[in-house]
Amino acid sequence: MTTASSMKKLPKAERRAQLLEAAQEIVREEGTDALTLARVAERAGVSKPIAYEHFGTRAGLLMALFSSYNELQLATQREALASCGKTLRDVAGILGEAYVRCASRAGPEAGAVFSALSGTEEMDEFRQTLRNGYLKEYRDAVSRFVDLPADIGEPVLSGLLGAAEAVSRDTAAGRISYDDAVAALTELFTATLERFRR
Known part of the structure; x- marks a missing residue:
């Protein structure tokens, strides 16, 4: 009413x-x-x-809704990187925690909205644009510490992003604790990126 x-x-x-x-x-x-x-x-x-x-349109609403989650996560991540990202491990922890924190705040509905963003070319392009944005953020964040090879650098970062998505979904659903999720992503990101250290 x-x-x-x-x-x-x-x-x-x-x-x-x-x-x-x-x-x-x-x-x-x-x-x-x-x-x-x-x-x-x-x-x-x-x-x-x-x-x-x-x-x-409904697609426009879904994209706006997910963009609001996305903006919160990126703002949190950038702020932490600017003040605390002194070592590769710091950066790994910040990237992992920012993803988990945003998913926890947004709740399971963020994953549902992201899943609903498929089925049309417009929404598929939007999803890919979001992923590309995250990959650029990750690349920029770690570039001071590692030299990713041209052939596998992008797939490595994509794999880390996929891990952050999966762990964050499980955290938002209550299957993994917040602290365990952050610790796991910190270890995974650090171990993966250490082999490319400058």
Whole structure:
């Protein structure tokens, strides 16, 4: 039901944040299949055209929702790297912990949203763009310490990213503790990258 307070004019960024919060609640409670722009508008207490104005399509909503998780993770990671990334092991721990922390904060719904981002060329391209962004972040973070070979450097980083995704999903689902997940990823990243040390 629409209320006067929810329909009041909000700045565009605040309205978008409100809609994304409503979308997160729907995914958390009912899963991604229940996520539509109409449901998000209803949950946020606004008219459907407002949701369509912000996201355009369900695919646009899914991409915006996952982008919000992504931005949180990258901001956390960059901040930690700038202040604490003094050794290869430090960097390995920061990369692993940033992924686990974001997945833990976002909960299992982040994985569900990422899984839902498939099936169309637009969403597949978005997923690949996200992965490419993470690979660049990883490469930049470790480049002071290691010299990755041209032929296998990208696949090595892709494997580390895949491990972070898998361990983080298990952590968000409660199958692995937060501390164990961070420790495991720190060891895995460090051991893998040590062999390429400069």
